Amino acid sequence: MINKTRLSNGVRIVTKRIPHFQSVSMGIWLNAGARDEAPEENGLSHFIEHMIFKGTATRSAYQIAKEFDAIGGHTNAFTSMETTCYHAKVMAEHLPTMAEILSDIFLNSVFDPAEVDRERPVIFQEIGMLEDNPEEFIHVLAAQTFWGDSPLGRSVLGSRENLMQFTAEAVRAFFRKLYQPDRILICAAGHTGHDRVVDLMGPAFEAIGPGDGFPKRIPPNGRGRVRIVRKKLEQAHLCLGAPGLSLTHPKRYAFSLLNTLLGGNMSSRLFQEIRERRGLAYNVYSFVSAYADVGMFGIYAACEAKRIKDVLAVMLDQLRRLKTDPVEAVELKNAKAFLKGSLCLTSESVDNQMVRLAQNEILFNKQIPLRQVIQKIEAVSAEEIRDLAGEVLDADRLALTLLGPIPAGMKFSELSTL
Secondary structure (H helix, E strand, O other): OEEEEEOOOOOEEEEEEOOOOOEEEEEEEEOOOHHHOOHHHOOHHHHHHHHOOOEEOOOEHHHHHHHHHHOOOEEEEEEOOOOEEEEEEEEHHHHHHHHHHHHHHHHHEOOOHHHHHHHHHHHHHHHHHHHHOHHHHHHHHHHHHHHOOOHHHOOOOOOHHHHHHOOHHHHHHHHHHHOOHHHEEEEEEEOOOHHHHHHHHHHHHOOOOOOOOOOOOOOOOOOOEEEEEEOOOOOEEEEEEEEOOOOOOOOHHHHHHHHHHHHOOOOOHHHHHHHHHOOOOOOEEEEEEEOOOOEEEEEEEEEOHHHHHHHHHHHHHHHHHHHHOOOOHHHHHHHHHHHHHHHHHHOOOHHHHHHHHHHHHHHHOOOOOHHHHHHHHHHOOHHHHHHHHHHHOOHHHOEEEEEEOOOOOOOOHHHHHO
């Protein structure tokens, strides 16, 4: 059973009681992230995520960690382009303790200047780890290539230059600006009741005062271009970006199936053609990078530098096929079964149930039953997928990003043939 309460200041509490689970997963969500930063603020959302665990008026960073460990709890946080989440999971009997600690760190963090200075090099190391992992790093580069100077083209981690400028007061000011009550959502799923969660979280969160307005999100337009970043690596890494759909688009179900068919699993067209039949790459897949109002569709592969053209030719050929030929009935049936199975399997996790509550509330302001999603997937036709491919796969807006030992003078005029 799913229940929802809106506090007087706009904070929402959404819960799902799952009595056969013995645990409870809770997340305090903020409908704000790296996309809501000005250029000079880039990285502050992620910095705050780190600082939240570094001490409150009554707890040190060590005490926060020790008290979570003492109840066998798992806690973490993440920052994305559009959301920030602080979450934890415990056995149901420890829900009051978890709720009290999460409330304390979210509402009472002190952002001590000494802790700010201590955490800065930690994030430098996180940036370094990202840059040392070419498969992860090329996704950051690909977003920059496609989205350009918009917030969606920046790294969630921020830049080293910005991080050097962040002070404790800058962190506090940014926290006050973005952490507004009507942007805060508390979600809990598992072995608990709704009234219990409201009683534990409501009084403290209802005391949050209103904010001074929220930065307006402007949907950017993706752009077509080729970008080469040369780096001494064993392999060349390719990321081909194209316009996608938003998380709320009516055709999102057809788009998910398109992605599955093209490169979403081991039986997908790209995996079979590039890896299994031709042996051009070990790792190849397609992906969807979607937001509330816009999206990017992408294909990634890593190969020998001398095989870049061969891999790209297969990618473009498979994209053309999606635009011209309806998917065969058996292939579409299998893609639907894969998507439905993935959705049902993830629903067996209490953490995923909590995340699903939050995503539905943030994006749609209501809960969409899993059975309805499955019905929408089932209703997609082969013609819809072909027509959708024709709509979004525009040769003029293809963005190709390459990272690694890319040969000098290599041209990519074949992108225009899509």
